[in-house]
Amino acid sequence: MKRRDFLKNTLIAVAGASIPLSALEMIDPRELFAAHPELRWVFLANTHKCVGCGFCVKACKVENDTPYDANVSRTWVERYVITKNGEIHIDSPKAARDGFISADIYKGQNPLALPEVDFAHGRIEKPSAHKGEFEKIREEDIAQAFFVPKLCNQCENPACVQVCPVGATYQAPDGVVLIDRDWCIGCGYCIMGCPYGVRFFHPVYKVAEKCNFCYHRISKGLKSACVTACPFGARQIGNIRDPNDPVTQSIMSERIGVLKDEYGTKPQVFYIGLNKEVR
Amino acid sequence: MKNHVWRPLFVVLGLVAVILLARLLIVPDDFSVGERGYMYGYHRIGNEQEWKDFKTKFRTSTYCNDCHEDRVAERVGSPHAPIECENCHGLAGDHPENPEKLTLDRSRELCLRCHTRLAYPSSDRKDIAGIDPQEHNPGDACVDCHNPHRPNLEEM
DSSP states (O other): OOHHHHHHHHHHHHHHHHSOHHHHSOOOHHHHHHHSTTOOEEEEEETTTOOOOOHHHHHHHHHTTOOSSSSOOSOEEEEEEEETTSOEEEEOGGGGTTOOOOSSEEOOOOGGGOOEEETTTTEEEEOOSOOOOEEOOOGGGEEEEEEEEEOOOOOSSOHHHHTOSSSOEEEOTTSOEEEOTTTOOOOOHHHHHOTTOOOEEOTTTOSEEOOOSOHHHHTTTOOOHHHHHOTTSOEEEEETTOTTOHHHHHHHHSOEEOSOGGGSOOOOEEEESOOTTOO | OOHHHHHHHHHHHHHHHHHHHHHHHHSOTTEEEOTTHHHHHEEETHHHHHHHTSOOOOOHHHHHHTTOHHHHHHTTTSTTTTSOHHHHHOOOTBTTTBSSSOOOOOOHHHHHHHHBOOOOTTSGGGGSOOBOTTTSSTTSOGGGTSOSSSOOGGGO
């Protein structure tokens, strides 16, 4: 064998070996849909009905063992106050775990006065002496004000799953994106990859964490904890493949929107009463 | 070709063999490409069941009704009927074994979650009977005057 031939053959062999078999396999989305025609979980949130009581966040944190006092949550509620001069004020104090009990907008806390937190157990060791800063908004200046519940969108094309280097996060056959706590290495790529910011680092398990629509509840025929806790019906969960499901019927007949449609992730949390200020 | 040309190849083959062997030992048996292909479905299949087996703590009022029938019935027809017992009383879990006693929140702040008056034109919050917490008997507990199970002002 000549040196020239050796190099040439090596190049061809390497190029051939670098094409994974999966790249040659064409995946037809219709095939995937057909594989599970009977179940695809979706969520419907109503921004008119939501009053910002925060019972959903309280229930979620306890149900899913999210450290109650740590500043992380699988779901949260945002308040949007748009004044007549066009200013947009958004806040979500403590992820709205304790609701919105004041008309003042929470502007965050002085970073030098943060509470001392025992992250290993998710407890606040010493509460902050500083209550945070608030901005007063006069009632007559308000043009629009409403609450938006936020949670994982269980995207059809989840960006967070694509970036996982070890296969620890994945989409279950019914559309819910789950995290394998035994397999996650805690690299945090998915936390950065999610355009909606729903992922966070679990302070106790030291792995990525996110809302999974209460997978343990929905697969037993119960509703997600936040849906159960909501007294106003602002949060609903359903199966988009079932034409008789009231959630499916609402999604089909109402004027609905999704968050960050332009990212191409195909989010599956639908909102009634969304406007362009909501991000 | 001479031996020194082949030698690196044997080293590489040896490395590949070691890596494949390590992979065989480390990667769990049920690790496979799910129904969504490599990009979205590459995972340990057993993990789906692990999540399904996660413990349920929010038991809903049907569970409360097994023992506290009178209390659950008391709420029927009141504006607070749609509120789950556990929203205020705390999640039941395995009550009465664990926890033996629930952590009932009687605080003013609990009521203020809905009843601080916020006149928000594009939210149903404006339709809920609301107070200004600074003006309306500050410092007193709401439950001293109002019955949370029958909150109608006529029944006070």
